[in-house]
Amino acid sequence: MTRETLVVVGISAGSIFFLLVATHLVGIYIALFFFLLFYLKFVGRHSWSLTITMMALVPVIVFCLFEWALKIPLPKSISEPLFYPIYDLMYSI
Amino acid sequence: MGGLAQAVEPVNLMMIVIGCALGLLIGAMPGLGSVNGVAILLPVTFLVPPTSAIIFLAAIYYGAMYGGAISSITLGIPGASTAVATVFDGRPLAQQGHADKALTAAAVASFIGGTISVILFTLFAPPLAAFALKFGPTEEFALMVLAFATFIGLGGDDIPKTVFSILIGLVLAAVGLDIISGQPRLIFGNIDGFLHGVNFLVLAIGIYGIGEMLWTLETTKGKVLVHKVTMSVRKMLSNLRDIKKYIGTTTLGSVLGYFVGTLPAAGATPASLMSYGLAKTFSDKPDSFGKGNIAGVAAPEAANNAASTGSMLPMITLGIPGSPTTAILLGGMIIWGLRPGPLLFTEHPDFVWGLIGSLYIANFATLLMNLAFIPLFVKVLTLPFTILAPVIYILCVVGGYAPTQTMHDVWLMLLFGVVGYLLRKLNYPVAPAVLAIVLGPLAERSLRQTLIGSHGDVSIFFTRPISAICILIALALIFYPVFKNFRNRRNKSGDN
Numbered sequence: 001m002t003r004e005t006l007v008v009v010g011i012s013a014g015s016i017f018f019l020l021v022a023t024h025l026v027g028i029y030i031a032l033f034f035f036l037l038f039y040l041k042f043v044g045r046h047s048w049s050l051t052i053t054m055m056a057l058v059p060v061i062v063f064c065l066f067e068w069a070l071k072i073p074l075p076k077s078i079s080e081p082l083f084y085p086i087y088d089l090m091y092s093i
Numbered sequence: 094m095g096g097l098a099q100a101v102e103p104v105n106l107m108m109i110v111i112g113c114a115l116g117l118l119i120g121a122m123p124g125l126g127s128v129n130g131v132a133i134l135l136p137v138t139f140l141v142p143p144t145s146a147i148i149f150l151a152a153i154y155y156g157a158m159y160g161g162a163i164s165s166i167t168l169g170i171p172g173a174s175t176a177v178a179t180v181f182d183g184r185p186l187a188q189q190g191h192a193d194k195a196l197t198a199a200a201v202a203s204f205i206g207g208t209i210s211v212i213l214f215t216l217f218a219p220p221l222a223a224f225a226l227k228f229g230p231t232e233e234f235a236l237m238v239l240a241f242a243t244f245i246g247l248g249g250d251d252i253p254k255t256v257f258s259i260l261i262g263l264v265l266a267a268v269g270l271d272i273i274s275g276q277p278r279l280i281f282g283n284i285d286g287f288l289h290g291v292n293f294l295v296l297a298i299g300i301y302g303i304g305e306m307l308w309t310l311e312t313t314k315g316k317v318l319v320h321k322v323t324m325s326v327r328k329m330l331s332n333l334r335d336i337k338k339y340i341g342t343t344t345l346g347s348v349l350g351y352f353v354g355t356l357p358a359a360g361a362t363p364a365s366l367m368s369y370g371l372a373k374t375f376s377d378k379p380d381s382f383g384k385g386n387i388a389g390v391a392a393p394e395a396a397n398n399a400a401s402t403g404s405m406l407p408m409i410t411l412g413i414p415g416s417p418t419t420a421i422l423l424g425g426m427i428i429w430g431l432r433p434g435p436l437l438f439t440e441h442p443d444f445v446w447g448l449i450g451s452l453y454i455a456n457f458a459t460l461l462m463n464l465a466f467i468p469l470f471v472k473v474l475t476l477p478f479t480i481l482a483p484v485i486y487i488l489c490v491v492g493g494y495a496p497t498q499t500m501h502d503v504w505l506m507l508l509f510g511v512v513g514y515l516l517r518k519l520n521y522p523v524a525p526a527v528l529a530i531v532l533g534p535l536a537e538r539s540l541r542q543t544l545i546g547s548h549g550d551v552s553i554f555f556t557r558p559i560s561a562i563c564i565l566i567a568l569a570l571i572f573y574p575v576f577k578n579f580r581n582r583r584n585k586s587g588d589n
Contacts, residue, residue: 005311009514012310016303016486016507024500028491036483044479058484062491070125070133072495 015039027079029059098450108141108149109451113459116156121164123298123492126173127157127401127418135425143429144444148451150425151405154418155207155455158361158398159463162199166192166390167473168485169309170302170492174294175361175397177531178369180301181524182382182389188309189385192471197332198387199394200463202343206395207456209347210354210402214449218406218438226411228356230542231553235560235567236353237536240363242567243370244525245574252574254521262529265291272538273545286501293530294496295506300523302489303510306482308517329464339391342372350396354403360416361400363535366528368396374570383524402452409437409445 015038022031033055040051066072068090076083119130130153138146161176166183179199186195228236245255268279269290280287346368353364372392373382382389404416408423412433426433431441438445473481493506513523547553555561 008310009307012307012482012486013303013507013511015483016490016510019486019490020500020503020507023490023503032487035487039483040479044477046477046479050480054480058487062487065122066491066495070129070495072498074491074494075500 011043015043023075023077025077027076028074029063029076030079032059032062104141105145105148105447105451106454108145109152109455109458112149112152113156113455113462116153116158117160117163117459117462118156119153120157120160120162120176121172123164123168123170123172123302123488125492125495126161126175127154128421129495130154130157131418131421135421138425139428143426143431144447146425146429147422147444147448148455150422151448151452152455152458154401154422155398155452156459158394158401159200159203159459161397162203162390162394163196163463163470164488165301166195166199167470168302168481168488169305170485170489171294171297174297174531175365175401176393177293177297177301177362177527178365178393178524179390180297180305181369181393182384182386184301184305185383185385186387186390191385193328193467194332194335194387195390196467196470197329197464198335198339198391200460200467201333201336202339202346202391202395203398203463204456204460205340205343206347206350206398207402207452209344209395210351210399211449211453211456213348213351214402214406214452218410227559229557230539230546231557232559232563233356234536234539234543235554235563236356236367237532237539239563239567239570240367240370240528240532241536242570243367243374244528245571251520251522255525258516258522258525259529262296262526263533265296265526266293266530266533266537272534273541284501286499286505289497290534291505291530292496292502293527295493295502296509296530297527298489298493299506299509300513300527302485302492303507304513304517304523306485307510307514310478310482311514311518329467335387339388342368342375342388342392343395345371345375346392346395347399350399351403353396354400354416355406360404361397362531364400364403365393365397366531368392369524370528383522398456405448405452409433409448 015035019031019035022034025031036055036058037051040046040054041048062074063086066074115134116127116130119125120127131150134150134153138149141149157173158175161171161173162179162183164170164172165176165179166187169180169184169187171177171180183195183199186192241259244259245252264279268287270276270288271278277288349368349371350361350364353367354361369382369389369392372388373379376382376386376388378386401416401418404419405422408419408426412423423433431437431444489506489510490503493503494500496502516523543553544551553560554564
């Protein structure tokens with residue numbers, strides 16, 4: 001195992017580790033936001049426009065699919081109160 | 094024939110198309126399978142007549158069977174539990190730039206599997222149901238032993254490493270509550286999360302989603318992920334012509350899948366794994382399995398589709414569900430006011446034959462949808478690695494969370510991912526571990542039931558004809574490599 005592979009593999013495994021830690025602390029949606037920022041901008045060196053589009057789209061798609069269509073609530077931790085208005089809206093339709 | 098006519102009625106046809114599309118989507122999402130789709134959409138069906146309702150749910154069931162293959166091949170994450178075996182060869186094929194071939198093979202094999210099973214269903218429903226009932230725990234255990242043996246014998250992989258991998262899977266399968274005494278086993282002191290056992294999807298997503306991704310990163314250093322695939326009508330036709338390479342294993346896999354599907358509590362996942370083992374056993378080049386053999390994609394896909402039809406058989410004829418999804422369908426039938434059992438064929442023939450007709454139409458509809466969308470699925474692979482990788486990780490995390498909805502399982506998945514990566518690096522085959530964690534609980538239950546019934550006497554496995562045949566074939570398969578080794582050595586010394 002060379003130094004280079006250790007870095008490449010370590011970054012990926014480490015970023016998932018921190019994604020999970022962050023999920024416990026601030027909830028999955030905010031964690032996803034930072035995970036994408038880190039991976040797209042600092043690992044992938046993509047443009048800001050792509051990074052921001054993905055940061056906005058991915059959590060929204062995940063939310064719509066899981067919470068709304070499949071009724072599977074994902075862990076939200078302390079960010080839970082932020083979602084109350086969205087739930088109100090969702091269940092009032 | 095009346096069934097087919099009923100299935101092509103405009104309302105039912107629409108139900109089929111919507112159901113297949115939803116099924117494809119749900120099947121392609123890691124962690125969610127036909128069970129989730131059928132369970133979530135069951136209430137919707139109370140608005141329409143029972144025949145249309147079951148047609149809708151059957152279409153979802155079928156669509157999900159196909160959908161699982163899409164993410165297995167393009168992303169390397171098993172989309173549904175039934176598509177775990179599709180990853181074994183589908184992923185290497187995609188990495189070699191043949192994703193289109195693998196997707197076509199999956200679609201065509203699923204279609205063949207579906208067709209064969211519908212024919213078997215139509216012709217032999219009542220006698221097969223009676224035969225399946227003869228399959229007691231003894232026979233079931235013998236069948237499981239046979240499935241393990243197909244992975245050990247004749248396999249191209251290192252045998253001790255394969256056995257080690259199977260044992261890891263079996264140990265993980267033993268975690269949780271003891272099935273007979275209810276005692277907690279292997280729960281690492283007192284960690285609550287282990288009480289419900291290790292969900293095999295967590296292992297499969299971890300190993301194939303995260304572990305495989307880390308491995309790809311190491312081999313490519315994050316530069317290129319997969320070769321570009323160009324799609325054209327001519328290429329599509331040539332892909333379709335590949336069919337002769339896997340038609341044999343597909344047919345065999347379909348018949349096996351259908352039969353395993355009819356056994357109560359077996360279902361499509363064990364069927365697809367067994368079919369994969371069988372394809373490997375009968376192949377001229379067992380070494381090429383796991384490295385991108387097209388038959389390795391076709392066999393499990395044919396089997397899981399055939400099994401999904403097969404598991405409808407005990408549900409309709411006996412009222413015993415053959416899989417978790419059919420258990421929900423059975424619940425639906427009761428709510429719709431239909432009583433499953435032998436009388437259903439005479440009391441509600443329109444329902445039964447409408448269902449069978451719709452299975453066939455659903456099969457055809459998903460084939461067309463799949464072939465049409467292959468270019469789109471293949472496009473996913475041409476995305477830059479640094480965009481695809483985080484999306485795959487996110488899918489793994491939410492997919493690992495969805496089945497049990499505990500963070501414990503997501504952490505476990507990450508752990509399995511890293512361990513899977515290391516095993517891969519050390520050249521251990523990981524597929525046998527997945528097989529073992531799926532079949533482990535089934536094998537344990539049938540073994541213990543048998544031994545309780547026979548008061549601990551093992552000879553029962555050899556006195557009952559079906560189980561004796563299965564065990565003997567299994568023993569032959571296990572000892573074949575030893576024998577081959579011995580013969581090779583003798584030939585060599587003879588030459589000297």
